[in-house]
Amino acid sequence: MEQVNQGVRENVYPQAAQALYRTLSQAAISAVTPIAAVLVALAFGAALLWLNGFNGTDVVTVMIFGSFQDARSVAEILLKATPLILIGAGLCVAFRCSIWNIGAEGQLYVGAIAATFVGTSIDGLSVWVHAPLVMLAGALAGAAWAGIAGYLKVRFQASEIVTTIMLNYIAIILTSYLVTGPMKDASAAYPQSARLVREAWTPRIVSDMRLHIGILVAVVLAVALYIFLQRSSRGFALRVVGLNPHAARYAGMDVRRNVMIAICISGALAGLAGAFEVAGVTHRLYQNISPGYGFEGIAVALLASNNPLAAIISGGLFATLRSGSEVLQITSQVPQVLVLVIQGMVILSVVAFAKFRDILRIAA
Amino acid sequence: MSAKPFLRIDNIRKRFGPIIASDGVTLEIDEGEIHALLGENGAGKSVLMSMICGMVRPDEGEIVYRGQSVRFNSPREAIRQRIGMVHQHFMLVPNLTVAENYILGQGSALKVINDMDKVHAKIRELSDHYALDVRPDALIEDLSVGEQQRVEILKVLFHGIDLLILDEPTAVLTPQETDRLLALMGELVKDGKTVVFISHKLDEVMRVSNRISVMRDGRVVHTVNVAETDARALARMMVGRDVGMELPRSPAAPGRIVLSVENLTCRSETGLPAVRGVSLDVRAGEIVGIAGVSGNGQTELSLALSGLLPVDAGRVVLNGTDITGLEPARINASGFSHIPEDRHKHGIVLSLSLSENTILQRYDQPPFAARGMLNRRAIGEHTRDLIKRFRVKSRDEDQRIGDLSGGNQQKLVVARELARNPDFILVNQLARGIDIGAMEFVMEEMLKQRDSGRAILLISTELEELFAICDRILVMCHGEILGELPPDRSRLDELGLLMAGKTADHLEQPALAG
Numbered sequence: 001m002e003q004v005n006q007g008v009r010e011n012v013y014p015q016a017a018q019a020l021y022r023t024l025s026q027a028a029i030s031a032v033t034p035i036a037a038v039l040v041a042l043a044f045g046a047a048l049l050w051l052n053g054f055n056g057t058d059v060v061t062v063m064i065f066g067s068f069q070d071a072r073s074v075a076e077i078l079l080k081a082t083p084l085i086l087i088g089a090g091l092c093v094a095f096r097c098s099i100w101n102i103g104a105e106g107q108l109y110v111g112a113i114a115a116t117f118v119g120t121s122i123d124g125l126s127v128w129v130h131a132p133l134v135m136l137a138g139a140l141a142g143a144a145w146a147g148i149a150g151y152l153k154v155r156f157q158a159s160e161i162v163t164t165i166m167l168n169y170i171a172i173i174l175t176s177y178l179v180t181g182p183m184k185d186a187s188a189a190y191p192q193s194a195r196l197v198r199e200a201w202t203p204r205i206v207s208d209m210r211l212h213i214g215i216l217v218a219v220v221l222a223v224a225l226y227i228f229l230q231r232s233s234r235g236f237a238l239r240v241v242g243l244n245p246h247a248a249r250y251a252g253m254d255v256r257r258n259v260m261i262a263i264c265i266s267g268a269l270a271g272l273a274g275a276f277e278v279a280g281v282t283h284r285l286y287q288n289i290s291p292g293y294g295f296e297g298i299a300v301a302l303l304a305s306n307n308p309l310a311a312i313i314s315g316g317l318f319a320t321l322r323s324g325s326e327v328l329q330i331t332s333q334v335p336q337v338l339v340l341v342i343q344g345m346v347i348l349s350v351v352a353f354a355k356f357r358d359i360l361r362i363a364a
Numbered sequence: 365m366s367a368k369p370f371l372r373i374d375n376i377r378k379r380f381g382p383i384i385a386s387d388g389v390t391l392e393i394d395e396g397e398i399h400a401l402l403g404e405n406g407a408g409k410s411v412l413m414s415m416i417c418g419m420v421r422p423d424e425g426e427i428v429y430r431g432q433s434v435r436f437n438s439p440r441e442a443i444r445q446r447i448g449m450v451h452q453h454f455m456l457v458p459n460l461t462v463a464e465n466y467i468l469g470q471g472s473a474l475k476v477i478n479d480m481d482k483v484h485a486k487i488r489e490l491s492d493h494y495a496l497d498v499r500p501d502a503l504i505e506d507l508s509v510g511e512q513q514r515v516e517i518l519k520v521l522f523h524g525i526d527l528l529i530l531d532e533p534t535a536v537l538t539p540q541e542t543d544r545l546l547a548l549m550g551e552l553v554k555d556g557k558t559v560v561f562i563s564h565k566l567d568e569v570m571r572v573s574n575r576i577s578v579m580r581d582g583r584v585v586h587t588v589n590v591a592e593t594d595a596r597a598l599a600r601m602m603v604g605r606d607v608g609m610e611l612p613r614s615p616a617a618p619g620r621i622v623l624s625v626e627n628l629t630c631r632s633e634t635g636l637p638a639v640r641g642v643s644l645d646v647r648a649g650e651i652v653g654i655a656g657v658s659g660n661g662q663t664e665l666s667l668a669l670s671g672l673l674p675v676d677a678g679r680v681v682l683n684g685t686d687i688t689g690l691e692p693a694r695i696n697a698s699g700f701s702h703i704p705e706d707r708h709k710h711g712i713v714l715s716l717s718l719s720e721n722t723i724l725q726r727y728d729q730p731p732f733a734a735r736g737m738l739n740r741r742a743i744g745e746h747t748r749d750l751i752k753r754f755r756v757k758s759r760d761e762d763q764r765i766g767d768l769s770g771g772n773q774q775k776l777v778v779a780r781e782l783a784r785n786p787d788f789i790l791v792n793q794l795a796r797g798i799d800i801g802a803m804e805f806v807m808e809e810m811l812k813q814r815d816s817g818r819a820i821l822l823i824s825t826e827l828e829e830l831f832a833i834c835d836r837i838l839v840m841c842h843g844e845i846l847g848e849l850p851p852d853r854s855r856l857d858e859l860g861l862l863m864a865g866k867t868a869d870h871l872e873q874p875a876l877a878g
């Protein structure tokens with residue numbers, strides 16, 4: 001016999017309350033899972049360290065909180081977060097368009113080269129002109145470098161995964177060549193470029209700390225990219241192209257154009273990150289200007305589920321772990337590989353939790 | 365109590381957030397029967413069947429299978445108990461072969477790969493036995509929708525099942541293919557299997573099933589023996605009112621030529637000749653139909669017209685402007701609407717919301733965009749309006765369109781394309797997956813569009829659809845238009861002959877390669 005169960009069907013809450021409840025519960029799920037993921041990974045990390053004969057919990061505590069000792073060390077974290085947020089947020093745009101740009105590292109290097117060129121070859125400009133010019137040069141160079149891979153993709157269907165990786169090698173080796181040859185500071189013993197003129201330097205936030213305004217630029221750009229993706233017409237087209245290129249074509253979107261735009265945006269932000277490394281931190285171009293920010297940026301975007309806003313947080317987290325590992329190296333015997341392993345576990349755990357979150361979402 | 369039922373679904377409940385998909389469903393299936401499941405779009409048929417086959421887990425209630433309470437956590441577990449389902453939307457990996465798709469996800473894949481010859485042989489054997497015409501080494505992406513359907517059915521048979529669930533299997537089939545499928549169901553029952561099948565087509569339901577259950581708002585409201593009912597009564601049970609099988613319509617008043625196609629020739633995506641010198645005109649205020657067995661160039665014709673496939677020769681003129689080979693954006697902008705054949709490939713973006721899907725073509729035009737930014741208020745209002753007018757069953761305009769039932773997705777596509785205020789509407793399979801009540805509504809809408817002076821080209825494998833609303837019917841075979849007939853049911857035989865490639869004087873057309 002059929003049972004009559006009218007009660008369930010009736011709206012228990014009014015519409016608005018339901019919508020609010022839905023938004024809040026989704027937000028809670030989005031926010032809680034990455035944090036839980038990181039905690040679980042760190043717990044495993046602690047266990048791993050313990051197995052290797054270290055006091056796991058102490059080490060992990062140092063990793064996270066060790067770098068939060070004073071204003072100066074916080075500033076150092078933010079300094080590291082700058083390129084990670086820039087690159088991560090930029091890659092969110094490319095990944096949303098289903099373009100697998102693995103070349104942020106190379107784009108960072110060419111950005112650094114361009115910034116060095118503009119910062120050393122011109123003199124006599126005011127800081128209001130020269131510093132932004134350096135940033136612009138870096139961004140344009142990064143965009144152009146990424147644009148090569150984009151062009152090869154839309155014109156010859158060359159996989160951007162392959163081409164961006166190859167362009168990484170070219171950019172890094174080109175940098176080595178330049179600082180040992182054409183751009184080498186003649187007076188220096190080491191391979192390095194001349195020093196950028198003062199006006200080209202990225203202004204600092206507080207005069208006696210290395211932290212520069214790049215972090216503000218990074219945060220503003222991440223927010224802007226979020227709005228761009230979610231609220232603008234162009235961002236909408238990029239997302240449609242990424243989700244279903246057939247439907248995008250059917251709807252009259254220019255798939256190639258959108259692919260070019262997306263890859264160039266990600267390249268521009270990586271190039272800008274390179275400009276900040278030179279103009280804001282080292283003030284000279286070196287061979288190893290980046291400790292792998294371009295690759296870590298991929299993890300930043302991944303951890304942020306390709307949401308530029310979330311890339312601010314995940315970029316900050318990776319910067320914290322990076323600083324923490326430096327503190328560890330100075331204060332303890334923990335080998336750096338173990339620290340890298342723990343970082344890897346964070347990424348894996350986040351991916352696993354993201355899957356779990358999708359299941360929760362459906363259930364909610 | 366007589367014999368225990370083969371499968372008993374007992375008071376099952378399932379909700380997705382605020383949406384109640386199953387509201388205490390109770391249903392019994394007997395061994396060896398063909399049991400049809402009817403119901404309006406969104407009544408909860410697919411969700412119920414997905415729970416039986418382990419795709420979706422019920423919130424409450426019990427499934428008793430062969431006297432035992434079962435709870436499947438995955439389709440694989442269901443298959444192991446010999447329950448298999450062919451879904452409304454296919455679940456094949458496009459860039460793998462048929463055989464590779466079959467062994468995908470099988471625990472012993474490695475072992476199977478070594479035995480690939482055996483797999484191929486088994487597929488060929490089953491295909492021959494049931495006359496399914498499936499080649500084990502064919503790539504899925506090269507197959508037509510109808511062929512993919514047969515691949516899906518054979519896949520389930522390949523794994524060995526006693527209970528076969530078919531979710532709207534005939535929605536994508538031609539009448540001939542449908543006949544074959546219905547015969548196949550009979551054979552399966554003879555081989556001792558049980559079939560549950562979902563359909564919106566009452567005639568085929570009446571033809572093959574033993575019992576029929578009707579769902580409404582997440583419950584089974586009636587189960588009847590086929591001998592004790594008829595199509596009219598079923599329609600009433602489904603939608604709660606009489607549904608006219610014959611639409612009232614005034615004679616067409618064709619005006620100027622809106623779309624003119626001259627000698628259009630193009631190849632399929634795989635490079636084979638597909639459309640061979642098609643010429644036709646569509647005038648304002650008329651609906652021209654194209655009948656034909658699927659795979660005779662209709663897909664390519666509609667893609668070429670809409671700019672999605674390169675044109676090798678010929679011309680397409682819309683409103684006096686040559687649109688041959690233009691980008692889809694330009695074609696769309698010149699008053700061209702297109703209800704595509706494959707809605708999941710072209711028609712919608714599954715993971716976007718209803719709102720986002722309604723502005724797919726107009727995302728950068730006012731009122732939906734201003735100064736490069738989306739106007740979410742205008743988009744939401746417009747979408748809500750379409751949802752209301754076309755009775756799209758959904759939570760709200762922000763719901764993911766992929767979570768709608770199949771028929772409701774189609775309704776939104778139709779609504780979107782008509783709302784774009786086109787001069788010409790290209791339709792490839794109008795009512796795919798739409799229930800009879802909604803079908804009547806959509807057809808009335810098309811007639812209204814016609815009467816307001818739009819030109820409509822309706823490509824369909826569904827003769828009923830063509831007879832119901834077309835003013836004249838062209839027949840396509842082997843990429844050519846073989847003839848034209850009035851929409852007169854008494855000339856069905858002639859139509860059938862033309863569709864089989866036999867021209868009026870019964871001359872055999874030379875067969876094409878591929």
Ligand SMILES: Nc1ncnc2c1ncn2[C@@H]1O[C@H](COP(=O)(O)OP(=O)(O)OP(=O)(O)O)[C@@H](O)[C@H]1O
Nearest residue numbers: 380385405406407408409410411767768769770771
């Ligand atoms: N994953 C999901 N998330 C949210 N809602 C869902 C989901 N799947 C189904 N629904 C909702 O459950 C209801 C029943 O859907 P179902 O697909 O079973 O309909 P149906 O009877 O098969 O309709 P159709 O004839 O159109 O295929 C619909 O309102 C649908 O929107």
Ligand SMILES: [Mg+2]
Nearest residue numbers: 410452769770
């Ligand atoms: Mg369904």
